[in-house]
Amino acid sequence: MDWAQLDLNPKVVAAARRANIQSIKEILCLSGPDLQRLTKLSSSDVRYLHKTVAAVVKNDPVVTALQMYNEECPFPTQNRKLSMGCPVLDLLLGGGIPLMGITEIVGESSAGKTQICMQLCLSVQFPRSYGGQEAEKYYHFLLMLQAQSSCEC
Secondary structure, X not given: OOHHHOOOOHHHHHHHHHOOOOOHHHHHHOOHHHHHHHHOOOHHHHHXXXXXXXXXXXXXXXXXXXXXXXXXXXXXXXXXXXXXXXXXXXHHOOOOEEOOOOOOOOOOOOOOHHHHHHHHHHHOOOOHXXXXXXXXXXXXXXXXXXXXXXOOO
C-alpha cells in the first residue's frame, strides 16, 4: 500500500506499518477497537485513519446499471467491449462483451457456450486495434471457462 497517498500523521503511518497492515481493505475491515489494539493508537487517531481511508475509497464513484446502460459512465474502460471475433455477433451484442462486470453465458446443451468462451479466450489476446485486450484478462476468461465447463447444470 502506498501510504504517501493518504494524508496521515507519520505517527499513524508508522503504527500501521508496525501492525503489518498491508492494504486499505484491511483498515476498513477492522473495527475501531481492533485497529486500536493492533496499532496502539488513540481512538481519535483510529477514527481519523478510518475516515481518511474511506475518503480515498469514496473518490472512486459508484456506477449504477442504468448509467452503464445509458452509457453515462465516468470511466472509459466501462464503455469498452471485447470483440467476439465475429462482426455479426459483435453487431448483435452492440460491439462485443462489456469489459466491466460479469457476463453470464447460458443456453441449452450443445448451444455453443463453451465455443464462445474459447473464442473469448482467443479474442482477449488480440491487439486493441482488433477489439482485444492484448492478453490483459486472459486468466479471468480461463477461470470463467473452467467454472462453466465443470458445472453439471
